[in-house]
């Protein structure tokens with residue numbers, strides 16, 4: 535009921551704004567309004583709001599993890615590109631599960647982002663850290679229990695330039711930094727989820743993953759919009775190297 539009221543008033547306000555906007559601004563205003571209407575009608579946005587997740591992307595990780603069961607109590611997780619923190623929320627819930635058994639081990643979650651991440655109970659956060667910097671890898675190693683991680687997550691994305699190939703290449707470069715990190719800290723048998731935007735270099739990324747992991751596949755959860763080039767590599771069973 536409340537949600538419907540918020541929806542109606544947003545649509546009303548943005549429609550009024552659009553009428554009063556000068557012609558040269560209307561393209562951007564119209565795009566902003568389309569985005570707003572899409573957000574308001576998106577079931578994952580509503581579910582995120584209802585379940586107190588910081589954003590709808592939580593449901594991408596939930597769907598992948600419900601199927602492949604990577605996040606187990608007691609595991610140690612790194613979440614790259616963690617802001618605003620929805621994936622870290624899911625990771626904390628799953629590695630620190632407080633289910634039926636009180637004896638379940640407690641895990642650890644470290645979120646890192648180039649932006650500021652608001653504090654999150656149960657997670658250690660490295661705000662203002664760039665994953666492509668070696669100093670970030672060293673800071674992560676210092677925070678990890680025994681300097682080892684069981685799962686590495688990356689939902690990172692650069693600021694989109696609008697040039698599809700350029701954005702693809704920039705994201706692949708960031709993914710390669712995540713793989714360098716995995717080489718340093720991932721435990722044999724560990725797993726990795728890594729977002730990429732499809733494009734010419736995707737097969738290179740896949741080749742490198744296949745040299746590191748026994749099982750590599752591409753997944754596209756339902757919460758990932760169909761029209762988006764976004765895909766995820768899911769890599770399991772990190773090889774002993």
Ligand SMILES: C[S@@+](CC[C@H](N)C(=O)[O-])C[C@H]1O[C@@H](n2cnc3c(N)ncnc32)[C@H](O)[C@@H]1O
Pocket residue numbers: 588589591592614615616617618619620621622646647648649663664665666689690691692693708
């Ligand atoms: C799609 S958002 C991640 C959303 C997050 N998974 C969640 O559920 O809240 C992508 C994030 O990648 C971060 N990012 C982009 N470049 C980065 C870099 N070089 N190092 C670390 N984080 C980066 C952005 O700041 C942004 O917060």
